[in-house]
Amino acid sequence: MAGLTQVSLERFKSSVTLWVGGRSKNMELSYAALFLLVSIFSFSFLALKFMNSKKQQKEGGREPPGPWNLPILGSLHHIFGSKLPHRSLRDLSAVYGPIMRLKLGEIPVVVISSVEGVREVMKTHDIVFATRPITKSIEALFFAGNDVIFGPYGEFWRQMRRLCTLELLSTKRVRSFRAVREEEVSHLLGSLAPSSGVAVNLSSKLAEISNNVTARAAIGSRCGDQELFFSVLGDAVEFVSGFTLVDLFPSKPFLGRIMGYQSRLEKCGKKLNEMLEKIVEEHVEKVGKNSNVAGNNGEEALMVEDLTDVLLRVQREGSFPFPISNDNIKAIIEDILMAGSETSSTLMDWAMSELIRNPEIMKKAQREVREVIGSTPGRMVEEEVTSGRLTYLQMVIKETLRLHPPVPLLLFRENQEICKVMEYEIPLKTTVMINMWAITRDAKYWDDPNIFWPERFEASTVDFRGSHFEFAPFGAGRRMCPGMQFGLSTVELVLAYLLYYFDWQCLEKELDMGEAFGVTTRRKSPLYVVPTLHFPLPTSA
Numbered sequence: 149m150a151g152l153t154q155v156s157l158e159r160f161k162s163s164v165t166l167w168v169g170g171r172s173k174n175m176e177l178s179y180a181a182l183f184l185l186v187s188i189f190s191f192s193f194l195a196l197k198f199m200n201s202k203k204q205q206k207e208g209g210r211e212p213p214g215p216w217n218l219p220i221l222g223s224l225h226h227i228f229g230s231k232l233p234h235r236s237l238r239d240l241s242a243v244y245g246p247i248m249r250l251k252l253g254e255i256p257v258v259v260i261s262s263v264e265g266v267r268e269v270m271k272t273h274d275i276v277f278a279t280r281p282i283t284k285s286i287e288a289l290f291f292a293g294n295d296v297i298f299g300p301y302g303e304f305w306r307q308m309r310r311l312c313t314l315e316l317l318s319t320k321r322v323r324s325f326r327a328v329r330e331e332e333v334s335h336l337l338g339s340l341a342p343s344s345g346v347a348v349n350l351s352s353k354l355a356e357i358s359n360n361v362t363a364r365a366a367i368g369s370r371c372g373d374q375e376l377f378f379s380v381l382g383d384a385v386e387f388v389s390g391f392t393l394v395d396l397f398p399s400k401p402f403l404g405r406i407m408g409y410q411s412r413l414e415k416c417g418k419k420l421n422e423m424l425e426k427i428v429e430e431h432v433e434k435v436g437k438n439s440n441v442a443g444n445n446g447e448e449a450l451m452v453e454d455l456t457d458v459l460l461r462v463q464r465e466g467s468f469p470f471p472i473s474n475d476n477i478k479a480i481i482e483d484i485l486m487a488g489s490e491t492s493s494t495l496m497d498w499a500m501s502e503l504i505r506n507p508e509i510m511k512k513a514q515r516e517v518r519e520v521i522g523s524t525p526g527r528m529v530e531e532e533v534t535s536g537r538l539t540y541l542q543m544v545i546k547e548t549l550r551l552h553p554p555v556p557l558l559l560f561r562e563n564q565e566i567c568k569v570m571e572y573e574i575p576l577k578t579t580v581m582i583n584m585w586a587i588t589r590d591a592k593y594w595d596d597p598n599i600f601w602p603e604r605f606e607a608s609t610v611d612f613r614g615s616h617f618e619f620a621p622f623g624a625g626r627r628m629c630p631g632m633q634f635g636l637s638t639v640e641l642v643l644a645y646l647l648y649y650f651d652w653q654c655l656e657k658e659l660d661m662g663e664a665f666g667v668t669t670r671r672k673s674p675l676y677v678v679p680t681l682h683f684p685l686p687t688s689a
C-alpha cells in the first residue's frame with residue numbers, strides 16, 4: 149500500500165511537471181491528469197458539502213437575537229421595569245432588531261416589531277401562526293379554550309369563527325343593534341347634561357356605555373349584576389394577559405399556590421361560570437315561553453334575537469357541523485363581552501383625550517359633525533354618522549387607533565410548525581408577540597409618529613382592515629378581529645354625539661396621558677373633563 153502510494157506520488161509529481169510544461173502526450177500524463185482532476189473534484193465536492201452543511205446548520209438553527217437571560221427568570225428583568233411591556237419591548241428591539249427572542253420565565257417568546265415580520269406571520273405563514281398559546285389561566289377562565297378568541301386552530305375553531313362572522317357579528321346583525329346603540333347614546337347624553345359646566349369622569353361614562361351596548365347585544369339586557377359581571381370579567385382579562393406567575397412558570401404550580409394566584413384564578417373562573425350559566429338558563433326559559441323567537445329566521449327574529457338567542461337557536465337546530473355544548477355558548481358569550489367592551493371604551497377614551505389636548509383638531513371635528521347633523525337633530529340617528537359623511541371624525545378615529553392601539557401587543561399567536569421568519573428559525577410552539585404599538589409609532593413608516601395628526605390620512609390609502617401591516621390594530625389574517633364593525637359603529641356614534649352636543653374643557657393644565665398595564669392599554673388615570681351643552685338635548689335623551 150505504501151509502495152503504491154509512493155509510485156502514485158512519483159507519477160503524480162512527474163505528471164504535474166509534464167502537464168504544467170504543456171507536454172501531455174504519453175499515457176502517464178492521462179492517468180495523472182485524471183487522478184488530479186478526480187482529486188480536485190472530490191476535494192471540492194466534499195469541501196462544498198461540508199460548507200453547505202455548516203451553512204445550513206447555522207441558518208436552519210439560527211434563532212433570532214435577543215438579550216441575555218437570567219437563570220429561572222429568563223428575560224423578565226428586561227421587560228418589567230418602570231415601563232409597560234410594549235414600551236420596554238420597543239426599546240429592546242431598537243438594540244436587538246425587529247425580530248427578537250426572549251424567554252419569559254419558562255416561555256419562549258419571539259417579538260416582531262416590523263412590517264416585514266408582521267407580513268410573514270400574518271400573511272405568508274398565516275396558517276402556521278393561526279393558533280394561540282393556551283395558558284393555565286385561559287384553561288381556567290375560558291372553558292379550556294373552547295371559545296373563539298383562544299380556541300386552538302382546527303376544524304372546530306374554523307366553524308366557530310364562521311358562526312361568529314356570519315351569524316353573530318355580520319353587518320346585518322351589527323345593524324340590527326342600531327336601536328340599542330341609539331338608546332344608549334341618548335342615555336349617555338342625558339346623564340351628562342345635568343353636569344354641564346361641572347367636571348365628570350368621562351372614562352367611567354364611556355366604559356358604561358360600551359358595557360351596556362355589548363351586554364344588550366350579547367345577552368339582551370343590562371343584566372342586574374352587570375357591574376359585578378364586568379368587574380369579574382376585568383379580573384379575567386388581567387389573568388389572561390400572559391404575564392402572570394401561573395402562566396410564566398407552568399411547570400411550577402406551587403408558585404401560583406403560594407402567591408395566592410391559583411385560588412384567585414379558580415374563584416374568578418367559578419364566578420364567571422355561575423354568571424354565564426344563569427344567562428344561558430334564563431335564555432332557555434325565555435325561548436320556552438316565547439316560541440316566536442325559536443325557529444323564526446325572518447327580519448322580525450333578527451330584531452329580537454340577542455347573540456345568546458342566536459347561539460341557542462343554532463344549537464337547537466343542529467345546523468352547526470359539530471354539536472355545540474353549553475360550555476361553547478358560554479365561552480363565546482364571554483369572548484364577546486370581554487372583547488367587545490373594554491376595547492371600544494379604551495379607543496373612545498383616548499380619542500377624547502387627544503381631542504381635548506388638541507383644541508384645533510377638536511374644533512375641526514366639531515365643525516364637521518355640527519354641519520353634517522344640522523342644528524335640529526331631533527333624535528340620535530345612526531345613519532347620519534355611518535353615511536360616510538363624517539370623514540374628518542373617521543380620520544380622528546384612525547389616528548387614535550394608530551397612536552393608541554387598544555391592544556398594543558395584539559393577542560399572542562403560537563406556531564404550529566417550525567417556521568422561518570425574516571430568515572430566523574422559530575422553534576415549535578413559540579409565543580409570538582406583535583408589537584403593533586411600536587410599529588404604529590415607528591418613524592420608518594410614519595412621519596412625526598408621536599404627533600396626533602388626523603390629516604395624515606387625508607391623502608393616504610392606508611387603513612386598518614388587515615392589508616396594511618404598518619397599521620393593523622385589529623390584527624390581520626385568519627385570526628383578525630371579527631368585531632371591528634361592531635366596535636366601530638358604537639365608537640363613531642358616541643364620539644359624533646359627544647362632539648355635537650357638548651363643548652369640552654379640561655381642568656388639568658397638562659392632561660396626563662399615562663397608560664395602565666393590561667391586555668388593553670387604558671388610561672392610567674380617569675379622564676376628568678367639563679362638558680358644556682352647545683345645543684339643547686332632544687326630548688328623548
Ligand code: HEM
Nearest residue numbers: 297487488491555558559621622623624627628629631635
Ligand atoms: C376598537 C375595538 C377593537 C379592537 C382594537 C380589537 C382588537 C382585536 C385584536 C388585535 C385581536 C387579535 C387579532 C389577531 O390575532 O390578529 C382581536 C380579536 C378578536 N376580537 Fe377584537 N377588537 C375590537 C373590538 C371587538 C369587538 C367589539 C368584538 C366583539 C363584539 C371583538 C371580538 C373579537 C374576537 C372574537 C377576537 C378573536 C378572533 C380570533 O381569534 O379568531 N373585538 N380583536
